[in-house]
Amino acid sequence: MSLHLIRLLLAVVLSLQALAAQADYRLNIPVGPTETSRAIYDFHMYAIWVCVAIGIVVFGVMFYSIIHFRKSKHPVPAGFHENTVLEIVWTVIPVLILVGLAVPATKALIRIEDTSGAEMTIKVTAYQWKWHYEYPEEGIQFFSSLDEASDRARQLGSDLAPEKVANYLLEVDHPLVVPINKRIRFLITSADVIHAWWVPAFGWKKDAIPGYVNAGWVTIEKPGIYRGQCTELCGRDHAYMPIVVKAVTEEEYKSWVAQWKQRQETLEE
Amino acid sequence: MIVHQGSKFEQQCWILLPNASLTCHQAKVLLGAVGVGMALISGGFAWAGAWPVLPFAGIELGLLGWGLSWSLRQSAGREVITVNPVAIRIERTANRGRVCYEFHRAWVRIDWQKPKTLGEPSRLLLGSHGRRVEIGAFLIEEEKAALLKSLRQVLSSSS
């Protein structure tokens, strides 16, 4: 039996190494360019370490028992089956640990969900299977859907390998362009079924629900391109409605707005 | 459960009772408690606009009530086995219904019919001349064994 296991383990380890060669994977949640993202990351790490600490105790006791109280080493079992003090202790300690988690979680949540004081608003409307963005202050609106290369590569039996496509499934035809260092409020809704708008770098996600307008906010501190996906099953092409947010400086944003308006005008004529 | 009443006037008596750990009153309390819980839940959802939860809750409560009352009726039955110097008598009661069987003591045989294949019930059969009655069908195996032993002891001891 052990031989089987060793062979199997070996096979798995070898395949893991082979895989690691092409690595671009990550293990943990990203620290994004927003306050919310950092808060979520910090809280996530705090929760992990709390769990690791409890895990060391729990698994420590378990493996200590497995090793030292096996029949060959400890042939006569003890007979105890009650200890009120102990039972109270291990009811109270978890409560204290939970309070220790709940306090920072509450503080973080109140900050995250405070959508007041926005400096600009963007309306996000989900469709099967694309996003519609509207800048009410600028009078700009457009659809944002999966880019052509990804769309070609994603077909069943496609001749284009996904590996050949840059940012496969995470690229759109028209990205959402936003200025940095501005408190932006997103108003999220849907025109058909329920979707969810999520950019991992910003941390939070919000469901886009027909008949509801949900709000979320970001203040992006660094220019860059941030990618995300729909995260609520919304039908056949749920996997194919990415989100790309291009964060630029205020000046670049202004010129983008001007450009877009000009293009819109020429299109209308 | 078997209650063995020792010899009284040369008569031995066993009373066989099915398990019945629930009283009628307790059953009503139980049904009431479940009913209150369900009323709170389905009432809450009805208030939120989802009234179709209500009929399903009602049907379910009815089913639970039916199940409880059926089981209570089942466990209200009993069997009384009496052995006197001449005869062995089996009196089977299920509330109002009562049936009696009588066999001649000298001729009576008790059989412990073990399952022939996995899946057949084991039975305790009592009778003579090809007429046989099953006794203690509602008992568990150990009780059947104990009853058999005790009956055989009494039947073989005298006459």
Next chain:
Amino acid sequence: MATVAEHGEHHESSPPKGWLRWVTTTNHKDIGTLYLTFALIMFFVGGAMALVIRAELYKPGLQLVDPHFFNQMVTLHALIMVFGAVMPAFAGFANWMIPPMIGAPDMALPRLNNWSFWLLPFAALLLSSTLFMDGGAVAAGWTLYPPLVLQTGNALPFTIFSVHLLGLSSILASINIIVTIFNLRAPGMTMMKMPMFCWTWLITAFLLIMVMPVLAGAVTMLLTDKYFQTSFFNPAGGGDPVLFQHLFWFFGHPEVYIIILPAFGIISHVIPTFARKPLFGKNSMVYATAVIGFLSFIVWSHHQYTVGMPVPAELYFMYSTMLIAVPTGVKVFNWLATMWKGSLTFETPMLNALGFLILFVIGGFTGIMMSQVPADLYYHDNYFIVAHFHYTLVGGGVFAIFAGIYYWLPKWTGIMYDERLGKLHFWLSFLGFNVLFFPQHFLGLAGMPRRIPDYALQFTEFNQISTVGAFIFGFAQLLLVYVVYQAIRGVGERVNSEVWEGAKSHGLEWNLPSPMPYHHSFEGIDIQKAIACE
């Protein structure tokens, strides 16, 4: 009355032979076997669907199936595993073990018992047949959220009908268990003396009958919304799609405890037996189970942190959800204290119980992490949650089922299963499971959404490992079938009534002969003349 005599006098007729016996049986052991067999078949059906999912996810891009079919697989995999495999398996254990544990000859409602089982195969067939209908099976996930689910083709009414049937089956089983435990306990078997497995099932049965009407109502409203122009969930008609989510999760959250509580029960029997020590803190185990049962009713919206609830509601659901960690912790600590200073041996049931403990604790940790709203805004609906609930439901539920099967199989068949193969099955399952689901934590943290057939390139590595694990775990289950089949055929060593060393002090069932003799129900008694309870 003539019928009385007929009832009373014994006829030399044996029960029907062959397949007819299984259709007509009212014997709790036969029905237990039927439930377990059905569960095993459904475990393979649902498992095959999981392998389709994992095979498609081996590489980015679409290689095998169309996204719509993928979504159908995701939906049916969950429905079949939850309603077809795990719940019936525990119902099978309940049928086999509850009567002997409380000293009853059979379940209280034997005919109903037969019926509650035989609804299942038809419901499962109906559900599977929707795959071949116009527009395919339901592809909106097992949560059946509207408005998406209303886009289903002809399959919708059939799916809803089969959900009704599955629900009815579990309601009947629960009613039977409640009545049996309350009314058929042997004299002297008080509630607090009752074994843990009976306790956990009793609480499970209460959860089931409380929440099933909510599910039944919710899916019925879907049906009327689609076909009878009502607008319960249609915003255009003044309805509210989120209402469905509240209804669904009011059912769905207790549902996961319905799956895990009987598992707790089994583990509470296995660990003491192989630690050769009585269960630590039996009474607090009972209270903890009851508290978990109660809490499960008031935490449902933690599945909906992202729907845009007001902050106070989010905080309430966060705090109440965190509370569940306390009674669950009590259970885990009690199991550890049972092992402490015991005299442990590691037969297959114990290995599976330890596997359960390790995996369930890991699942519990991710559970605590996800109960926190700020972090859950990130974890929600990505692979982190997929890893979490598979750690609790497969690592918890299914490994407890394995433990229960190996623990009681010798008692049921009178034959000791092949211990060597049993251990191999455990190790392959445990290894396969972790290779399958542990990487999914990383996928989630890296940002991979759930329920997608295709993914961006950075998720490739972990998906490939996960798929390898899935095939190991899946094919390892063939071993289970072989081991169980051999024991049923009678290949192996005969066992005595105790089976496991010292087991007699751990439960009534170990005092019965192995294989357990067949009792039967109250057929000898005249029921027609009985009067109502007054």
